Amino acid sequence: MSAEVLRAPGGGALGQWFARAVLRNGPLGGLIALVVVMAVLSRDFLNGQNLLNVGVQASVTAILAFGVTFVIVSAGIDLSVGSVAALSATVVAWCATKEGLPVWLSVLLGLAVGAAAGLVSGALVAYGRLPAFIATLAMLSVGRGLALVISGGSPIAFPSSLGGLGGTLGGWLPVPVLVLAAMGAVAALILARTYTGRAMFAIGGNEEAARLSGIDVRRRKLVIYALSGLFAAVAGIVLAARLTSAQPQAAVGYELDAIAAVVIGGASLSGGSGKASGTLIGALILAVLRNGLNLLSVSAFWQQVATGLVIALAVLMDTLRRRSAR
Amino acid sequence: MTGVNDDVPEGRELLRVEGVTKSFPGVRALDGVSLRLRAGEVHVLLGENGAGKSTLIKMLAGVHRPDAGRILVAGREVAVRSAQDAQRLGIATIHQEFNLVPGLTVAENIFLGRLPRTALGLVDKRTMRARAAELLRRVGLNVSPATPVAELGIARLQMVEIAKALSLGARVLIMDEPTAVLTSEEVSTLFGIVRELRDSGVGIVFITHHLEEIAALGDRVTVLRDGRSVAEVPAGTDEDELIRLMVGRDIAEQYPRERSAAPGAPLLRVRGLTREPAFRDVAFDVRAGEVVGLAGLVGAGRTEVARALFGVDRYDAGTVEAGGQPLARGDVRAAMRAGLGLVPEDRKGQGLLLDASLGDNLTLARLERDTRGGFVDRRGQRREAAAVAERLKVRMSGLEQSARTLSGGNQQKIVIGKWLLAGARLLILDEPTRGIDVGAKVEIYRLVNELTAAGHAVLMISSDLPEVLGMSDRVLVMAQGRIAGELAGERATQDAVMELALRPVNDGNTYEVSAMEGSDVG
Numbered sequence: 143m144s145a146e147v148l149r150a151p152g153g154g155a156l157g158q159w160f161a162r163a164v165l166r167n168g169p170l171g172g173l174i175a176l177v178v179v180m181a182v183l184s185r186d187f188l189n190g191q192n193l194l195n196v197g198v199q200a201s202v203t204a205i206l207a208f209g210v211t212f213v214i215v216s217a218g219i220d221l222s223v224g225s226v227a228a229l230s231a232t233v234v235a236w237c238a239t240k241e242g243l244p245v246w247l248s249v250l251l252g253l254a255v256g257a258a259a260g261l262v263s264g265a266l267v268a269y270g271r272l273p274a275f276i277a278t279l280a281m282l283s284v285g286r287g288l289a290l291v292i293s294g295g296s297p298i299a300f301p302s303s304l305g306g307l308g309g310t311l312g313g314w315l316p317v318p319v320l321v322l323a324a325m326g327a328v329a330a331l332i333l334a335r336t337y338t339g340r341a342m343f344a345i346g347g348n349e350e351a352a353r354l355s356g357i358d359v360r361r362r363k364l365v366i367y368a369l370s371g372l373f374a375a376v377a378g379i380v381l382a383a384r385l386t387s388a389q390p391q392a393a394v395g396y397e398l399d400a401i402a403a404v405v406i407g408g409a410s411l412s413g414g415s416g417k418a419s420g421t422l423i424g425a426l427i428l429a430v431l432r433n434g435l436n437l438l439s440v441s442a443f444w445q446q447v448a449t450g451l452v453i454a455l456a457v458l459m460d461t462l463r464r465r466s467a468r
Numbered sequence: 469m470t471g472v473n474d475d476v477p478e479g480r481e482l483l484r485v486e487g488v489t490k491s492f493p494g495v496r497a498l499d500g501v502s503l504r505l506r507a508g509e510v511h512v513l514l515g516e517n518g519a520g521k522s523t524l525i526k527m528l529a530g531v532h533r534p535d536a537g538r539i540l541v542a543g544r545e546v547a548v549r550s551a552q553d554a555q556r557l558g559i560a561t562i563h564q565e566f567n568l569v570p571g572l573t574v575a576e577n578i579f580l581g582r583l584p585r586t587a588l589g590l591v592d593k594r595t596m597r598a599r600a601a602e603l604l605r606r607v608g609l610n611v612s613p614a615t616p617v618a619e620l621g622i623a624r625l626q627m628v629e630i631a632k633a634l635s636l637g638a639r640v641l642i643m644d645e646p647t648a649v650l651t652s653e654e655v656s657t658l659f660g661i662v663r664e665l666r667d668s669g670v671g672i673v674f675i676t677h678h679l680e681e682i683a684a685l686g687d688r689v690t691v692l693r694d695g696r697s698v699a700e701v702p703a704g705t706d707e708d709e710l711i712r713l714m715v716g717r718d719i720a721e722q723y724p725r726e727r728s729a730a731p732g733a734p735l736l737r738v739r740g741l742t743r744e745p746a747f748r749d750v751a752f753d754v755r756a757g758e759v760v761g762l763a764g765l766v767g768a769g770r771t772e773v774a775r776a777l778f779g780v781d782r783y784d785a786g787t788v789e790a791g792g793q794p795l796a797r798g799d800v801r802a803a804m805r806a807g808l809g810l811v812p813e814d815r816k817g818q819g820l821l822l823d824a825s826l827g828d829n830l831t832l833a834r835l836e837r838d839t840r841g842g843f844v845d846r847r848g849q850r851r852e853a854a855a856v857a858e859r860l861k862v863r864m865s866g867l868e869q870s871a872r873t874l875s876g877g878n879q880q881k882i883v884i885g886k887w888l889l890a891g892a893r894l895l896i897l898d899e900p901t902r903g904i905d906v907g908a909k910v911e912i913y914r915l916v917n918e919l920t921a922a923g924h925a926v927l928m929i930s931s932d933l934p935e936v937l938g939m940s941d942r943v944l945v946m947a948q949g950r951i952a953g954e955l956a957g958e959r960a961t962q963d964a965v966m967e968l969a970l971r972p973v974n975d976g977n978t979y980e981v982s983a984m985e986g987s988d989v990g
Contacts, residue, residue, distance in 0.1 A: 334846070335843050335844055335846060336839075336842050336843055336844060337835060337836060337839040337842060337843075337844055338842075339844075340828070340835055340844055341835065343821070343824060343828065344821060344824070344828070344832055344835070347821030347822070347823055347824045348817075348818075348820065348821045348822065350817065350818045351817075351818050351819055351820055351821055351832070352821075352832070353780075353800065354778075354780060354800060354810060354812060354818055354819070355832040355833040355835075355886065355890075356800055356801045356804045356833050356835075356836065356890070357832070357835065358801065414821065414823050414824060415823065
C-alpha cells in the first residue's frame with residue numbers, strides 16, 4: 143500500500159472549520175461544510191451525476207434510519223433493521239422467483255414479514271419487558287438466520303419487474319432517491335402529525351408521565367417497532383432491486399449506519415427528540431463522506447476510520463451546541 | 469479527629485456576607501445581599517423560590533463567585549473559590565440531593581477521599597469505623613458504620629451527611645430544605661440534633677419553606693426577596709409578617725378556601741378498596757364542588773390509594789365508581805374517560821416531559837381526543853394550550869419553552885393545566901405544593917377554589933397539615949393503610965389529625981362510612 147493511499151483525509155484547518163460549522167448550525171451546517179470540503183478537494187465531486195450517486199448511496203441507509211428514528215425517539219433501539227431488510231428482500235425474491243407468486247403479492251408479503259419482525263421485537267420489549275437492545279439483538283440473529291434458511295444461503299434473482307426500483311426515471315433520476323424522498327416525507331408526517339408519532343416523543347421523554355397521561359404505552363411500542371420493521375423491509379427491497387438479487391448476507395452492519403445517521407441528525411439516544419430531516423442529513427453526511435473519500439482514492443480502511451471520527455465529532459459538536467444553548 | 473471546636477464563645481460572629489452581588493446572563497440573582505451568622509445560632513434563610521437562596525449558598529460552598537461584595541469568616545475576608553476552599557474554612561453544605569455513594573458503607577462515605585491509611589497505605593478500617601461510630605453517636609444515628617448507604621432511608625442519609633460535615637470540622641453548617649423530605653417524627657429527630665450542634669457552637673444556616681419550623685427551631689431570620697436581603701428579624705416574628713416580608717405584599721389569607729354552599733352529586737365513590745399490605749378497606753366519596761383532604765403520615769398508603777383508583781396500579785378487592793359507572797381495574801385510560809386526573813407527587817418524574825415543550829406537555833392527556841383518522845390536530849392543540857396557559861397565568865416565554873426551565877410552581881400549573889385540557893372533573897392532587905414558593909401556592913389554592921366553584925372536585929393528598937386543613941372541606945386521615953377517621957369543620961384540627969394518624973389501628977375499630985349519605989358499605 144503506497145503512502146499516497148494511506149494519506150489521512152482533510153487537513154487540520156479544514157477539520158477545525160468543519161467543527162465550527164457544525165457547532166454553529168447543527169447537522170445541516172456539518173453537511174454543507176463537508177460538501178464544501180469535498181468540492182475543494184475533488185473536482186469530480188460537485189457534478190450532477192455524482193450528487194445523484196450520493197443520493198442513491200444514501201437511500202438504503204436513510205430509509206432504514208427513518209424507521210430507527212421512530213424507535214430512538216421513543217427511547218428504544220433497533221439493532222435488527224439490517225437483518226430484517228435482508229429477510230424481507232429474500233422473502234420477496236423467494237415468493238416471486240421460486241414460488242411464482244404475483245410480484246405485487248410477493249412485495250406485500252415481504253413488507254408484512256418486515257412489519258411482523260418488528261412486531262415481535264416490540265412485543266418482547268413492551269410485554270416481555272426485555273431491554274430493547276436485547277430484544278432487537280435477538281431479532282438481528284433470527285432475521286439473518288431465517289433469510290439464510292429461506293434462500294439456502296445463496297442469492298435469489300429479484301423479479302425483473304422490480305428491477306425498475308433500482309434504476310432511473312427518464313434516464314437520469316434514480317428511483318431509490320424517489321423512494322428515499324417518499325419514505326422521508328412519510329416519516330416526517332408520522333413524527334409530527336400522527337398520534338403514534340406524538341406518543342413516541344412522550345414515551346421517549348418520560349415513559350411514566352406518558353402512561354399516567356393515558357398514552358397506551360405498550361400498544362404504541364408494538365406499532366413503533368412494527369414501523370421500524372416496515373421501513374427496513376422497504377430498504378431491503380430497494381437494496382435488492384439495485385443489486386438485482388436478494389442476498390441473504392446483504393445489509394450486514396447497516397443497523398449501525400442507520401443508528402449513526404439518526405444520532406448525527408441530532409436525536410438523543412435517551413429519547414424524546416429527533417427529526418426525519420435530521421436523520422436524512424445524518425445519512426447524507428455518511429454518504430457524502432464515503433463518496434468523497436472514494437473520489438479521493440482514500441483506502442477503504444482509512445474510510446472506516448474517517449467515518450468513525452465524523453460520527454464522534456458530529457455528536458460531540460451537537461452536544462456542545464445544545465449545552466451552550468441552555 | 470477534627471471535630472467542632474467546643475469552646476467558641478456564645479454569639480461570636482462566624483460568617484458575614486456583605487453586599488454580595490451576582491449576575492447571570494439576563495438575571496441579577498443577588499443584589500447586595502448581607503447575612504450575619506453567629507456561633508451557636510440557627511439562622512433561617514427565608515425566601516420564595518428564585519429569591520436567591522440557592523445562589524447564596526452555592527457561593528458559600530464555592531460553586532459561584534460573587535461579582536461584588538465580601539465574605540468574611542471569623543472576621544477575616546476570604547475567597548471561596550472551590551469546594552476545597554469551603555471545606556478548609558469550615559463551611560459545610562447539606563444539599564437537597566445528597567453527595568453519597570450508594571455502594572459504599574456509611575464509614576467510607578463519611579471519610580470519602582480521606583480514608584485513614586495504615587503504614588502500608590491500605591485503608592485502616594478499624595480506625596475508620598471507630599471514628600465513624602463516634603460521629604454517628606453525635607448525630608444520634610443508630611446504625612453500624614459498616615452498613616451500605618444504599619440500605620438507609622432518606623432521613624438517615626441526611627444524618628450521614630451531617631456526620632460527614634462534622635468530620636470535616638465544619639463550624640458553619642448550611643442545610644438546604646432538610647425537612648422537605650422528612651416525616652414529622654423524622655423532623656423532630658433532626659431538630660434535636662440541630663439544637664445539639666447549635667449548643668456546641670456550630671452556626672447553622674437553615675433553609676425551609678415551612679414557616680412553623682422557624683419559631684420551633686430558629687433564632688434569627690434573614691429574608692431574601694428578588695435577590696435582596698430585605699430584613700433580619702427574630703425567629704419569633706409572626707407568620708403573616710414573615711410572609712409579607714417574603715412576598716412583598718400582604719396575603720390576606722394563606723389558605724383562601726371558599727367553601728361552596730352544598731356539595732353536589734358524588735363524582736367518585738370508593739368502596740372496600742384493598743391491596744395488602746399497602747391499603748385495606750378504603751371507602752370514601754368525593755362530591756362535585758368538594759375538596760376532600762387525605763392526610764396521614766408518609767407511608768400510610770395515601771399515594772398508593774390514589775394510584776390504584778386512577779388505574780395506575782392494581783388492587784385486590786373493592787370498587788371504584790366515577791360518575792356512577794364502575795371503573796375497570798388498572799386502566800388509566802378508563803379513569804381518564806370517566807373524568808379523573810392525577811397530578812402526581814413526583815412532578816418531574818411522573819408529571820412532566822421535562823425536555824418537551826409546554827405545548828406538548830399541556831396537550832399530552834388529550835392527544836387521543838385530538839386525533840382524527842390517525843392525525844393530530846396540532847393547530848387546535850396549540851390554540852387550546854395557549855388558552856389554558858393564559859387562564860392559569862403560567863409565567864413563560866412561550867409555549868415552545870421546555871418544561872425543565874420553569875419554576876416549580878409554574879411546572880405544577882402545567883401539570884394541572886394538562887388535566888383541565890383533558891376535561892378532568894375530579895382532580896387528584898398528590899402533594900400539590902411541595903417545593904413550591906408561597907406566592908405560587910396561593911395561586912394553586914385559588915385555582916382549586918375556581919375549579920370547585922365550577923362543579924369540579926378535588927382529592928388532595930398533603931403532608932402539610934395547615935394546608936390540608938386550610939383547603940379541605942373534609943379531611944380523611946389514613947393510618948397504616950386504613951382510613952382512621954374523617955374530620956370536618958371545627959373538629960378538623962392539627963391535633964385531631966395527628967391523633968388519628970398516629971393511633972394504632974386495631975381490627976375491631978374499622979372506620980364507618982355511615983356518616984356519608986346513601987353509603988352502602990360499612
